[in-house]
Amino acid sequence: MPREQGGGAEATDPVPVDSQDQEEKVNILVVDDRPDKLLAVETIIAELGQNIVKARSGQEALRFLLQTDVAVILLDVNMPGLDGFETAALIRQRKKSEHTPIIFLTAVSDTETHVSRGYSLGAVDYILAPVLPDVLRTKVSVFVELHKKNRQIRSLNEQLQKRIGQLTETNQALEAFTYSIAHDLRAPLRAMLGFSRALLEDYAGKLDASGQEFANRIVSSAKRMDDLIQDLLSYSRLSREQINLGPVPLEAALDEALKQCEPQVREKDAEIRMADLHSEVWAHKGVLVQMLVNLLSNSLKFVATGVKPCVRIWTEEGDAWVRLSIQDNGIGIASEHYERIFRVFERLHSTEKFPGTGIGLANVSKAAERMGGRVGVESQPNHGSRFWVELPRPSVHPHGSNSAGGG
Numbered sequence: 001m002p003r004e005q006g007g008g009a010e011a012t013d014p015v016p017v018d019s020q021d022q023e024e025k026v027n028i029l030v031v032d033d034r035p036d037k038l039l040a041v042e043t044i045i046a047e048l049g050q051n052i053v054k055a056r057s058g059q060e061a062l063r064f065l066l067q068t069d070v071a072v073i074l075l076d077v078n079m080p081g082l083d084g085f086e087t088a089a090l091i092r093q094r095k096k097s098e099h100t101p102i103i104f105l106t107a108v109s110d111t112e113t114h115v116s117r118g119y120s121l122g123a124v125d126y127i128l129a130p131v132l133p134d135v136l137r138t139k140v141s142v143f144v145e146l147h148k149k150n151r152q153i154r155s156l157n158e159q160l161q162k163r164i165g166q167l168t169e170t171n172q173a174l175e176a177f178t179y180s181i182a183h184d185l186r187a188p189l190r191a192m193l194g195f196s197r198a199l200l201e202d203y204a205g206k207l208d209a210s211g212q213e214f215a216n217r218i219v220s221s222a223k224r225m226d227d228l229i230q231d232l233l234s235y236s237r238l239s240r241e242q243i244n245l246g247p248v249p250l251e252a253a254l255d256e257a258l259k260q261c262e263p264q265v266r267e268k269d270a271e272i273r274m275a276d277l278h279s280e281v282w283a284h285k286g287v288l289v290q291m292l293v294n295l296l297s298n299s300l301k302f303v304a305t306g307v308k309p310c311v312r313i314w315t316e317e318g319d320a321w322v323r324l325s326i327q328d329n330g331i332g333i334a335s336e337h338y339e340r341i342f343r344v345f346e347r348l349h350s351t352e353k354f355p356g357t358g359i360g361l362a363n364v365s366k367a368a369e370r371m372g373g374r375v376g377v378e379s380q381p382n383h384g385s386r387f388w389v390e391l392p393r394p395s396v397h398p399h400g401s402n403s404a405g406g407g
């Protein structure tokens with residue numbers, strides 16, 4: 001049943017309707033100083049089955065809008081005191097109602113001057129008297145539906161945010177768990193490694209060839225497991241730790257990474273061709289260097305037997321980004337593997353053929369993410385690979401936050 005809120009001195013304010021059984025209904029606010037016109041509009045739109053709230057003045061409407069959300073306002077233009085336009089202007093000034101649709105109700109004789117003024121105040125429509133019931137109902141029902149849909153979207157969005165919060169927490173707990181497990185696994189592993197080495201050194205005379213072979217296998221398996229755990233720990237650390245970002249000259253980071261890859265370059269007699277790099281990126285130097293070491297060492301490692309590695313490095317600058325490319329002449333990668341190689345433990349080859357743990361590119365991807373960047377690859381089997389990293393330019397962060405929390 002529609003409720004009328006009086007306009008006299010003793011009138012109570014319109015009451016927002018939000019009880020449980022009316023949860024699905026939305027509020028429609030009708031503002032007119034004349035009770036007969038209010039009743040006429042109310043009769044027409046009652047069929048929509050929503051909560052109709054009536055106000056007899058602009059002030060009363062504004063008071064109601066302070067506390068309650070409405071789907072649409074039907075606002076009479078000619079009212080004593082605050083007229084419809086002044087009321088609309090005040091409605092628009094408030095954050096809560098700045099986007100609430102307003103339909104002006106006006107007499108045909110006023111149309112000329114009213115229409116343009118009303119639209120400039122953000123009216124969504126005009127209804128001229130005498131009101132055609134079907135037209136009014138249809139127009140109001142459009143806004144009712146729109147409001148309901150918006151409400152649904154808001155509620156879905158809230159649920160989604162809540163879910164994201166829960167997932168982030170679970171993720172952090174899992175990462176903490178992985179970290180402590182990996183950390184704790186290293187102690188017994190070191191004991192296995194130490195004792196099997198002692199066996200080989202101190203009891204070599206007492207072990208026959210098979211015994212020595214078994215002990216050697218224990219040593220190499222324990223070493224491999226230690227490598228895996230160490231890489232996993234570094235991935236976990238990269239995900240969890242706070243890193244401070246700032247401007248880093250790319251050339252300096254690359255020089256440092258190349259220095260770390262020097263033994264591999266020498267061993268393979270590799271050729272490194274580096275373009276002049278003058279760009280700076282917004283990054284963490286240590287994390288960036290480690291990322292480049294991973295990419296460079298892969299480009300030196302995944303090369304067919306007998307082929308001398310040749311690695312080309314260059315940059316391209318966008319408005320907001322610097323893209324660094326590392327191109328090799330290696331064995332290449334089929335496009336169906338482009339995504340999966342960036343995941344933890346994903347490898348395309350046996351460790352006998354190409355040693356490794358399968359965590360390097362996961363680290364590269366996590367590092368890029370933590371520094372607000374992206375990574376990708378373009379490659380074809382037997383035609384080399386080009387791995388690229390895009391990082392923000394420092395100019396995009398003139399006074400921005402300079403750290404990235406874990407997660």
Ligand code: ADP
Pocket residue numbers: 294298299302328330331332333341346347348349355356357358359360361362385
């Ligand atoms: P790892 O190097 O320890 O195997 P990564 O995570 O660095 O692990 O790489 C994952 C897989 O992606 C590698 O095992 C290899 O199959 C493929 N890959 C990475 N870099 C290259 C490259 N430059 N050329 C060809 N394959 C590559």
